[in-house]
Amino acid sequence: MAESDEKRPKVRLETRLLTRLAHGGRDDALCGPFVNPPVVHASTVLFDSVDAMRPGGQRYSYGRRGTPTTEALEMAMSELEGAAGTVLCPSGLGAISTALLALLSSGDHLLMADNVYDPSRHVATTVLARLGVETTFFDPRIGGGIAALIRPNTRVVYVESPGSLTFEIADIPAIAAAAHAAGALVVTDNTWATPYYCPTLALGADVTLLAATKYIGGHSDIMLGTISATEAVFGRIHDAHGALGLCVGPDDIYLGLRGLRTLGVRLAHHQRSGLAVARHLEGRAEVARVLHPALSGHPDHALWKRDMSGASGLFGVVLDGWSREKTSAFLEALELFSLGYSWGGFESLAIPTHMHRTATTWAAEGPLIRLHVGLEDTEDLVADLDAAFARVGNLA
Numbered sequence: 001m002a003e004s005d006e007k008r009p010k011v012r013l014e015t016r017l018l019t020r021l022a023h024g025g026r027d028d029a030l031c032g033p034f035v036n037p038p039v040v041h042a043s044t045v046l047f048d049s050v051d052a053m054r055p056g057g058q059r060y061s062y063g064r065r066g067t068p069t070t071e072a073l074e075m076a077m078s079e080l081e082g083a084a085g086t087v088l089c090p091s092g093l094g095a096i097s098t099a100l101l102a103l104l105s106s107g108d109h110l111l112m113a114d115n116v117y118d119p120s121r122h123v124a125t126t127v128l129a130r131l132g133v134e135t136t137f138f139d140p141r142i143g144g145g146i147a148a149l150i151r152p153n154t155r156v157v158y159v160e161s162p163g164s165l166t167f168e169i170a171d172i173p174a175i176a177a178a179a180h181a182a183g184a185l186v187v188t189d190n191t192w193a194t195p196y197y198c199p200t201l202a203l204g205a206d207v208t209l210l211a212a213t214k215y216i217g218g219h220s221d222i223m224l225g226t227i228s229a230t231e232a233v234f235g236r237i238h239d240a241h242g243a244l245g246l247c248v249g250p251d252d253i254y255l256g257l258r259g260l261r262t263l264g265v266r267l268a269h270h271q272r273s274g275l276a277v278a279r280h281l282e283g284r285a286e287v288a289r290v291l292h293p294a295l296s297g298h299p300d301h302a303l304w305k306r307d308m309s310g311a312s313g314l315f316g317v318v319l320d321g322w323s324r325e326k327t328s329a330f331l332e333a334l335e336l337f338s339l340g341y342s343w344g345g346f347e348s349l350a351i352p353t354h355m356h357r358t359a360t361t362w363a364a365e366g367p368l369i370r371l372h373v374g375l376e377d378t379e380d381l382v383a384d385l386d387a388a389f390a391r392v393g394n395l396a
């Protein structure tokens with residue numbers, strides 16, 4: 001397909017990240033004279049000739065196989081990730097299951113960090129187990145010690161860093177070195193830091209995925225996942241994604257691309273405000289611990305500093321010896337923080353969290369809640385938390 005390949009926009013990796021966010025995936029071949037690509041609603045694509053209908057005979061062949069809208073976001077994500085290619089999935093969880101199905105076969109062994117998003121664990125213990133893939137969960141702080149768990153049939157080591165409930169940072173370079181020495185691949189869920197703050201492919205991962213539902217979309221109005229991979233692995237991801245028939249509606253892709261343009265400036269606010277709120281909570285007597293890797297007291301702070309250039313707005317708070325009832329009353333007393341799963345949008349959220357671990361134990365001084373600090377004014381958020389503490393102060 002040399003002819004049409006020449007017209008494809010080229011991935012630009014020479015620019016810095018804010019520039020890639022603003023320019024990624026923008027190309028005359030996709031957008032014409034417009035700043036943004038068209039939102040192409042398509043199933044059928046028409047051909048000029050029978051010859052053009054042969055595989056690869058024309059740039060676009062069928063809605064499910066890609067449109068200018070799809071390509072614009074894929075290109076922009078590949079530029080941001082420094083990846084050979086990107087595929088889009090209908091949700092973050094869809095990206096997780098697709099990546100694992102692409103890389104694992106019956107008889108293979110998967111190593112998965114014990115702190116992952118619970119539905120990731122569920123994919124491993126249900127669908128993958130049924131297909132004959134065995135999973136061992138490991139301590140997220142294992143680092144190079146992962147070598148001792150690698151078996152001859154280990155094909156993938158899967159990490160989420162930081163874990164989105166307990167916020168341990170994985171030593172991705174050490175894990176990748178051990179995995180690669182044994183011929184295994186590393187897959188990272190990088191939803192928290194995004195490639196803007198943590199280039200997991202450059203740290204040694206082979207495949208990196210995002211729940212783009214969160215910070216990429218940024219407005220709590222889409223479900224979207226991305227999988228990006230190195231040259232050596234992308235073909236397998238692309239083939240499995242195609243075989244599974246995955247595609248995303250053009251309006252959601254467009255909103256994902258629109259969100260991506262402002263990712264850097266939004267993350268800077270999430271980081272600044274999140275840290276200010278976290279520091280304030282550290283100073284409150286009711287709080288036993290704040291789990292935020294950018295705080296100097298966090299056990300993985302040095303790793304965070306080495307591998308990440310920033311922090312997003314999601315972190316955990318351990319309430320000192322509180323009852324479940326008092327915790328619920330506190331969460332319900334908040335007015336600017338709403339109760340809701342998910343995160344990464346412009347709005348602040350709070351949830352109670354429940355840990356599911358099998359390889360490690362997670363001990364805390366009291367119940368753990370998770371806060372997402374959105375784009376509201378920081379002082380208003382601090383005042384909201386303080387008011388909720390005051391309201392539940394006398395409860396047991």
Ligand SMILES: Cc1ncc(COP(=O)(O)O)c(C=O)c1O
Nearest residue numbers: 091092093117164191211213224
């Ligand atoms: C770390 C992490 N990965 C993946 C997902 C799944 O994303 P989605 O909700 O888009 O399926 C989530 C959702 O909360 C998440 O927190």
